[in-house]
Amino acid sequence: MLGAPLLLLTLAAPPDLRLVGLVVARVPERCVAVLRSGGKTRVASPGEGVFGGRLISVGARGASLEFEGERVEVALATAPIVSAAAPVPPPGEPAPVPDLPPPAVAMDRREVDRRLSQEIPRILAETTAVPVMENGRVTGLALTRIPEGSLLTDAGLRPGDIVTQINDTVIDGLPTLIGLWPRLQGARELRAVVLRNGVPLALNVSLK
Secondary structure (H helix, E strand, O other): OOOOHHHHHHOOOOOOEEEEEEEOOOOHHOEEEEEEEEOEEEEOOOOOEEEOEEEEEOOOOOEEEEOEEEEEEEEEEOOOOOOOOOOOOOOOOOOOOOOOOOOOOEOHHHHHHHHHHHHHHHHHHOOEEEEEEOOEEEEEEEEOOOOOEEEEEHHHOOHHHHHHHHOOOOOOHHHHHHHHHHHHOOOOEEEOOOOOOOOEEEEEEEEE
16 A cells, blocks of 8 residues: 555656756755756755656766656756857847946845855746857856846846856856856955847956
């Protein structure tokens, strides 16, 4: 009698299962995978159940899950953008007016740490970043979706921005962005260069 309920806990892998984001930490238990299926997004760590299966491990390029005793590998969804050039408006429509450089933002470090502890699950679940390809190589990450009212928008980021540099490091892929995280925790200033409608903008956040 116990076999049937236990069997229901682990189902076959959903056919539309996608890995849309991940965070790789030195400690495997602190790694995070952001998975999407059936229009829903789930954030899970190794050992946790997700979409009827169980997350086994998270690596730099993908995640491993178990469904009905079978191991399933899910690669990070890329959906590369063809070019980082400014969009060309349809005939008869005016070209977009470039934004003025935003002013520098000052934030209290303790407040940032407090908000991060609360907002990280939401940021991971609601942020979509896809690589931008230029001449066959990644030249930045396009933020096609970011949570409104989060630290990301308070820092000046907008949906559609293409992040090309952070603190003078060229963002040539998600592993580079994730690898920056330990080095940024002690920084007093965060500097990002983004392309907005094809125009480079500098975003500056000072931490006090």
